[in-house]
Amino acid sequence: MGRGRAPCCDKTKVKKGPWSPAEDLRLMSFIQKHGHSNWRSLPKQAGLLRCGKSCRLRWINYLRPDVKRGNFTPEEEENIIKLHNSFGNKWSKIASHLPGRTDNEIKNVWNTHLKKRSTKKTKVSDSPMDDSDSPSCASSSITSHEDQNMEIRDQRVQESDAKKPNEKPEFLKVISRHPSDEPRETASSDSPTSSYASNFSNISGDNVTRLEETKGSTTSEDKIEIPFESDIDFWTLFDSLDLFQTTNPEQNVYENSNVSSATKMLDSEDECREWLRYLENELGLTGENGGDNLPNTEQKMNFEPEIDPDMDYFPIWPSSPQNFCI
DNA sequence: AAGAGATACAACCGCCAGCGT
DNA sequence: AACGCTGGCGGTTGTATCTCT
Structure with a gap:
């Protein structure tokens, strides 16, 4: 050095x-x-x-x-969550498992909504109604009213993203x-x-x-x-x-x-x-x-x-x- | 309609590892 | 071995946009 x-x-x-x-x-x-x-x-x-x-x-x-720009698919999001469990904040490592996605993009997605989702999911997982293995927690593991609001918001964001040119x-x-x-x-x-x-x-x-x-x-x-x-x-x-x-x-x-x-x-x-x-x-x-x-x-x-x-x-x-x- | 707050994302910054000299 | 340079990484910030009240 x-x-x-x-x-x-x-x-x-x-x-x-x-x-x-x-x-x-x-x-x-x-x-x-x-x-x-x-x-x-x-x-x-x-x-x-x-x-x-x-x-x-x-x-x-x-x-x-x-x-690859545009919205992350539920599969990609699930992948990120899983990979984050394995690698932690090693964004470049996670990115290497997601073709076309950059570490920065993944980091942003994680910090914006996946982190919250993941922690909430963990909480839910701790409860008797454990659905931690179900993919795409965005649509399947939302339980509380707050979570529902978050999901609605995510959907709105995705809809607006769809309208917004990502190219x-x-x-x-x-x-x-x-x-x-x-x-x-x-x-x-x-x-x-x-x-x-x-x-x-x-x-x-x-x-x-x-x-x-x-x-x-x-x-x-x-x-x-x-x-x-x-x-x-x-x-x-x-x-x-x-x-x-x-x-x-x-x-x-x-x-x-x-x-x-x-x-x-x-x-x-x-x-x-x-x-x-x-x-x-x-x-x-x-x-x-x-x-x-x-x-x-x-x-x-x-x-x-x-x-x-x-x-x-x-x-x-x-x-x-x-x-x-x- | 307007302002405040929340969110998303691009970009910056500082540090570190690896390589060549 | 020490040094210097470069690329790469992860944390953080700035700001535009969106949503809510």
């Missing part, structure tokens, strides 16, 4: 808090292309103002292709879609992320199937390439889009699929020019608004990653917005 442990990153230069769709996209694009051999250096290389740990966590808990942002789903990827056995059919997840099934650490390798067999309807290579400025522009910077970006993207709106904006050349002008304005790159737009300019400057000349990222800068192939 080393002493005088160095901080994992410069806390003053990293962004914290919820991830924006643009950041997600950037991280996914980078990992899709380069894999994640080194989390520490990844944010810098990907042009993300995030701690490597944060990137890793985001990838593992949310963006990773094989992560990743629509715009992220278009990355590398290929018909042969669609059905995957690991994701349940009712899991909205299944098709999405399959799109990244070829990503694993150092073994990355690059987009370029599949370009030849790709048609427009099955693969839309996110221009990770384009240029860091593309991402700067992308991040600066108000489209994704609402107070509730997830809802914004999940429900309104604003990327399609963005795509529509590019439908005509005039609109493209207008859009570009708007962006330049926002970034303080135009004469009319230039030096006065300091915050945005600063934002842009701060966003520039340190470019390693030996790396081959961002080699192409699209000549005009219509070259953005979202």
Whole structure:
């Protein structure tokens, strides 16, 4: 063990808090292309103002292709309870027995309702009416009025969860879609992320199937390439889009699929020019608004990653917005 | 309709183990 | 053996959303 442990990153230069769709996209694009051999250096290389740990966590808990989102089934919940009895709070160990579920997710589920349920179940088990072996205690072992209320609440939560889109942002789903990827056995059919997840099934650490390798067999309807290579400025522009910077970006993207709106904006050349002008304005790159737009300019400057000349990222800068192939 | 409280979940933090030098 | 770095883990927190009064 080393002493005088160095901080994992410069806390003053990293962004914290919820991830924006643009950041997600950037991280996914980078990992899709380069894999994640080194989390520490990844944010810098990907042009993300995030701690490597944060990137890793985001990838593992949310963006990773094989992560199964959505409600836990009664079977899964029962499994968690059993596994927790065996392993205790060893969430990663428990997660390894539940394909597609992350330790964080399991931990949350446990702390929110399974723990209560489990303790109540234990109490019930202590009583003469012992049904500890019955599965899915959520629906079968509720006895008291309080428990009934809890069950009703759980049902409501599940119902609202069912309405709530658990999938990743629509715009992220278009990355590398290929018909042969669609059905995957690991994701349940009712899991909205299944098709999405399959799109990244070829990503694993150092073994990355690059987009370029599949370009030849790709048609427009099955693969839309996110221009990770384009240029860091593309991402700067992308991040600066108000489209994704609402107070509730997830809802914004999940429900309104604003990327399609963005795509529509590019439908005509005039609109493209207008859009570009708007962006330049926002970034303080135009004469009319230039030096006065300091915050945005600063934002842009701060966003520039340190470019390693030996790396081959961002080699192409699209000549005009219509070259953005979202 | 509005405010308070409860809940769910994403994200952060600090520590530790393992590995390479 | 000591050190330094990194990934991984588990506890905790912050906040958005939901439910109740």
